[in-house]
Structures are given as C-alpha cells and as structure tokens.
Amino acid sequence: MLGKDKYLFFSLWINDIATIVHLDLSNVDDEKKRAAKLAQALMRRQQSVLILDDVWNHFVLEKVGIPVRVNGCKLILTTRLLDVCRRMGCQVKIKVEPFSKEEAWSLFLEKVGHGVALPPEVKDIARSVAKECAGLPLAITVPAGSMRGVDDICEWRNALEILKESKVGQDDMELRFFKY
Incomplete structure (x- = not known):
C-alpha cells in the first residue's frame, strides 16, 4: 500500500x-x-x-x-x-550536468524578461540570484519568473537573501527554490 x-x-x-x-x-x-x-x-x-x-x-x-x-x-x-x-531499475541512465554560469545567466535573463534592461545595481544582484540557483534550470526559472518586471533593488536584495538563507547545498537545491 x-x-x-x-x-x-x-x-x-x-x-x-x-x-x-x-x-x-x-x-x-x-x-x-x-x-x-x-x-x-x-x-x-x-x-x-x-x-x-x-x-x-x-x-x-x-x-x-x-x-x-x-x-x-x-x-x-x-x-x-x-x-x-x-x-x-532504469535500463539507461543519462546524467545531465547543471548549466554553466553563462547558460544559467542566459536562461535567467530570458525568464526575467527577454530584452528587459536591468539597472546596473540590480543586474549585479540578479547575477548573484542566478548563481545561487546552482545551474539547475527549474531552480533558475522559478525566481527569475517571480522577479519579472521588478526593478526595485530592495526586492532583488530580499530575493537574494531568501535564497542564501535557505542554502542547504547543491544536492538539495530542489528544496531551496520551493521555499522561494
């Protein structure tokens, strides 16, 4: 059962x-x-x-x-x-590596709003947010999507702090972004 x-x-x-x-x-x-x-x-x-x-x-x-x-x-x-x-009992296992920093950043930008120009101080924080997601596509798309259209630096700092506070290691990354 x-x-x-x-x-x-x-x-x-x-x-x-x-x-x-x-x-x-x-x-x-x-x-x-x-x-x-x-x-x-x-x-x-x-x-x-x-x-x-x-x-x-x-x-x-x-x-x-x-x-x-x-x-x-x-x-x-x-x-x-x-x-x-x-x-x-999977017959074939294919390991897919996390995105590189460049790929992660590109996906983050796409999900936060393709073509949206972030102010320089927000862009630095956004890069840190993307980095905290450890190259995992779903972990990147969730916070990026929730920050779409946000240009307030305080909100970006808050998002980054939430991710840092919930840091439990890359193996448990899936739990981190659900807390976001």
Whole structure:
C-alpha cells in the first residue's frame, strides 16, 4: 500500500495519464482497480511513450498501473536522484550536468524578461540570484519568473537573501527554490 501523500501524488499522475488515453477513473476509488484499468488502457495502445518528469521518489510502476516490459510501451523518467533510477531499475541512465554560469545567466535573463534592461545595481544582484540557483534550470526559472518586471533593488536584495538563507547545498537545491 502506498502512503497517503504518495497515493495522492500518484493519483494525480494516474488521472493525467488516464485523461490522455481517454480513460475515466473518476468513479474508481480502489487503488488496485485504478491501476488495473490504467494498465489495460496503456497496453491496448500501440507504440506509446510515457514520460514522467521530475520524479523524486521511487515507486513500483505496476502498483500505479504503468505496465513495464510490454512491447511497444516505453517509459522515460527524469529525476535529479540517481537512487530513484537504481531503485526503479532504469535500463539507461543519462546524467545531465547543471548549466554553466553563462547558460544559467542566459536562461535567467530570458525568464526575467527577454530584452528587459536591468539597472546596473540590480543586474549585479540578479547575477548573484542566478548563481545561487546552482545551474539547475527549474531552480533558475522559478525566481527569475517571480522577479519579472521588478526593478526595485530592495526586492532583488530580499530575493537574494531568501535564497542564501535557505542554502542547504547543491544536492538539495530542489528544496531551496520551493521555499522561494
């Protein structure tokens, strides 16, 4: 049995996947029945690829209705955690390195507002904010998007301080930007 919080999370995934394959699970409360119905629907599809993005915890695919080792059905998952790949038995693991400082800054500028000219004193703080995001794309886009259109130096300093105060190391970067 999955934990209550995990069940809710997986339930959201299952509902999203079910919607895509035109399956209505709204009246099915039982976890095993939902998984079985989803698995049947996915196995009926020919040549399909299912992408699970930003997986933080391992789980048993069959328990949530994702068939494995079925001809024509491929699964791709993305995660920042190698242990998730190991525990889920991923066949191929591709490590993607964080962005370089230049790539991170370019993405930050794009998300804060492409073509927006930041005042020089704000630009220096914005560079520090981008640097605090450790080259992780999602960690960059969240604060950059929230600072879109802001040119008040106090707000930028505050954003930088929030990121610095919540600093817990690059391995836990995903927790830092959610606090932002």
